[in-house]
Amino acid sequence: MTDSQPPGSGGDGTEPDPRFTFANERTFLAWSRTALALVVAGLGVVQLLPPFPGVPWGRHVLGVPLIVFGAVVAVAAYREWVRSQRAMRLGLPLARSVMPLLLAAVIATMAVISAVVILASALR
Numbered sequence: 001m002t003d004s005q006p007p008g009s010g011g012d013g014t015e016p017d018p019r020f021t022f023a024n025e026r027t028f029l030a031w032s033r034t035a036l037a038l039v040v041a042g043l044g045v046v047q048l049l050p051p052f053p054g055v056p057w058g059r060h061v062l063g064v065p066l067i068v069f070g071a072v073v074a075v076a077a078y079r080e081w082v083r084s085q086r087a088m089r090l091g092l093p094l095a096r097s098v099m100p101l102l103l104a105a106v107i108a109t110m111a112v113i114s115a116v117v118i119l120a121s122a123l124r
Contacts, residue, residue, distance in 0.1 A: 024081060035077060038069055045066065047063075052117060
């Protein structure tokens with residue numbers, strides 16, 4: 001088993017063009033950086049942001065979902081890499097990724113939650 005062969009593929013298929021394998025790996029690494037940034041941003045919000053006046057739970061309601069979503073993105077990135085690598089080895093079309101939609105939805109949700117926390121803090 002080579003490094004570009006996903007676990008569980010049993011050596012099926014043929015080795016894809018290295019350029020495609022490297023592109024798939026770069027995509028995985030980009031999603032991994034995004035996951036790390038989400039975790040660090042969540043930690044920063046919880047640990048470094050001053051408390052919101054009148055909303056003592058504000059930092060946690062903003063930071064903890066970012067940390068959890070960072071973990072979800074990390075796991076999903078690996079699964080996407082495995083799925084794409086397997087498809088390339090078997091000559092199948094690449095599946096559509098749910099990652100962009102998922103990321104956009106979470107960012108929009110976090111923006112709304114952030115606005116609610118800031119407004120709740122301003123009204124107290």
